[in-house]
Amino acid sequence: MRPHAMLCLVTLAGTLTFAAHAQPTPTPQTAHDLVRDVIFNELHDRERDSHWEYRSNAVTPSQNLVREQVETSQGPIFRVLERGGRTLDADQARQEEARLNEYVKSPGQIEHVQHEHEVDEERLAGIMKMLPKAFLFEYEGSATGDVVRIAFRPDPAFVPDGYEARVVHVLAGTLTVDQRLKRMIDMDGHLIERVDFGFGILGHVEKGGxxxxxxxxxxxxxxxxSLVAVHIQGKVLLFKNVSKDQQETRSDFRPVPHDISLQQAKEMLDHQADASLPVEARLAAGGR
Structure with missing residues (x-):
């Protein structure tokens, strides 16, 4: 190769290398825009036809239950396996089997559970839609990497509509987000002020929940x-379910057919009872 040609190639290579290093670093997405995209994906996920079986441990001041639960198009169905930290005995297993058998044959109960499930889903979807409108967001630490943390606090310009929105709007805390997949990993918050309804006459929710x-x-x-933990103190006369103190953990998720019937779901729960309950309780529950 001629010296002149070699010099041109070296010069070109140097120019390209400099240009590559001189490219500006992409500007990270704003925290608000990232949250908006995350909420969109979460809401879109809820619209998909997908059902799962999983283990649930629900704890409230009055009970501690371990349940196996199966989602169906007619709502969830579950079997209690433990109460108060103890596996069901034979009498309890027999009562649980009778409850399940009655449930799958009762259109009224099924319709009620399905309605309650749909109401809960709509309420949660409404809260999620409200988040990008009701809060201010900023990154905690670096805005790069797969997992980022985003602090949120109430936007004073937002005017909440309704009791539930008023409670949500006084939350502040942190969102942990998978930035690459744009999905929510964790949302941790606390009430930064007390909320009174009807100047306190109709009830209130305490600060610090x-x-x-x-x-x-x-x-x-x-x-x-996989986790829902709510610890809110107060009293609201019109909405008894606003004040809550509960925690539920869910694990061992397994997909089930999207067209699974309640009877088929109960049979899956029966197999879990066979695997989880002692022999005497398993026989009382109709096990083999």
């Missing part, structure tokens, strides 16, 4: 809630 929601990836496209 806490909540946490944790999400886990269970398939290439699906995420499920």
């Amino acid at each position: 806490t909540f946490e929601i944790h999400r886990v990836q269970v398939s290439a496209e699906r995420w499920k809630t």
